[in-house]
Amino acid sequence: MSEESQAELTVSAVGSAADAIATNVPGLVSDKFASKLFAQDPTLWGPAAEDESSKRLSWVGLASSSRPLLDEIASLRSKLTDKGVDHVVLCGMGGSSLAPEVICATAGVPITVLDSSQPDMVRAALDDRLEQTVVVVSSKSGSTVETDSQRRAYEAAFKDAGIDPAERIVVVTDPGSPLDKESRGAGYTVINADPAVGGRYSALTAFGLVPSGLAGADVGQLLDEAAAATPILAADDEGNPGLQLGAALGGTKPLRDKVVLIDAGTKAVGFGDWAEQLIAESTGKDGKGLLPVVVGDSPTGDQLDDELWVRLVATDDDSQPQGIATVDVGGTLGAAFLLWEAAVAAAGRLIGINPFDQPDVESAKAAARELLGKGTGSADAPAFTDGAVEVRTAGPDFLDGASTVPEALKALLAQLPASGYLAVMAYVDRIADQSLADVRIPLARKLNRPVTFGFGPRFLHSTGQYHKGGPADGIYLQITTAPAEDLSIPGREFTFGDFIASQAGGDAKVLADHGRPVLRLHLTDHDAGIAQLQQAIAEVTGS
Incomplete structure (x- = not known):
């Protein structure tokens, strides 16, 4: 050595x-x-984890086993750039998107990561340089609804622009997945990932390397370093x-x-x-x-x-x-x-846990599907409405007569255990509303306890597992907003707006089923609601 x-x-x-x-x-x-x-x-990790871990450990050898991908990625990138196709969009969630985001940012090469079902964010991606765009659709299972919906939207956009989707869509998935079979049948370029690697351990598999390499990052160097x-x-x-x-x-x-x-x-x-x-x-x-x-x-x-x-x-x-x-x-x-x-x-x-499963990620997905099946009219009536904000709760009832957003926030914060944390979960446009993440700081100063901030549905594939499966010492602030304009999903009976609403509702339901207190604030008018929310947090925190 x-x-x-x-x-x-x-x-x-x-x-x-x-x-x-x-x-x-x-x-x-x-x-x-x-x-x-x-x-x-x-x-x-013990007998209970043995079955799952036996299918999830190939990541230890990826520095060697992923090398055959390098020539394939380089060849594909050359063909695309020769045609003037140099804008890479990655449609993926969780482990399929987070590693490429870091790789490309570190390498200083641009990539658009579309890891949301928020209609305004999806529309902004579709409207950005479509003529120069190659879309990498990444899904390990091949059945991720967010990714399938994004793929359908891009297929329609390409066809409407007179572009053959088969020339612009690259699929990364496990061999034999539903997406693998369907994409090969459609003539798409398909690159299989190692099925014995879990999503969050997949940085050095095709999920991390293909979009990053197409965007121009030196992925061979990553393997050398590993x-x-x-x-x-x-x-x-x-x-x-x-x-x-x-x-x-x-x-x-x-x-x-x-x-x-x-x-x-x-x-x-x-x-x-x-x-x-x-x-x-x-x-x-x-x-x-x-x-x-x-x-x-x-x-x-x-x-x-x-x-x-x-x-x-x-x-x-x-x-x-x-x-x-x-x-x-x-x-x-x-x-x-x-x-x-x-x-x-x-x-x-x-x-003393199995580090390779994620049972509560799956439960949140199931709850979202259940709500989606009930249609858009299934949302509970708000406890009250204050200006541009509808206020709801899930889990234990803690509002105790609150009738304004600041009062509701104070009621939630009063539920914080001495060893607890606050999770802020914002189902908004992650790019346009990036500044909303700044609310974490005054809340942390006020509480003198850890405060996390996650954009939904992105965090559902990350801290969402801990929220439900970890220690029962969290309180949860969920923020949703009406999109500027909804967006249909080709071939589906539901829209992107319906879908993200069901994801937020499903997340709240599973948290409530686990006895977690959730304050749900729905902004009926985006700009006015954001301003009102920020003012309410400033009032509560004294910032």
């Missing part, structure tokens, strides 16, 4: 994070966890950074289960959003788990007793981590993907 390859990954810790490493890594080494993981041993990291992470050695990070994540006593992800100079742009899904969806189940809190370049306030601060640093950063329980993590992007995947697998073993 060369000094150069060793320098590709760095993990350093202080406080109880360092104690967790010192306490847990020797046992992981003694158990040969690392070498067994990279030998794809499905028994590492290849350099593989022997380091597979070593049964106390210096193994994957074991160290896994022990810091899953081994503190008591468990610091709020993982605050801080951008402290990392060159991997948006890496926290990718890590958020990996951590939350892998660990948030059986009433246990780690809640990732993506805070940008600085946390809010002093470190709390149940927080682990993880600073994402540059590979050449030699500063020391700061805080009561802090870990500094650095690495080139391809190596970092593999590092975090190995670390979360190790953390799952220490916490």
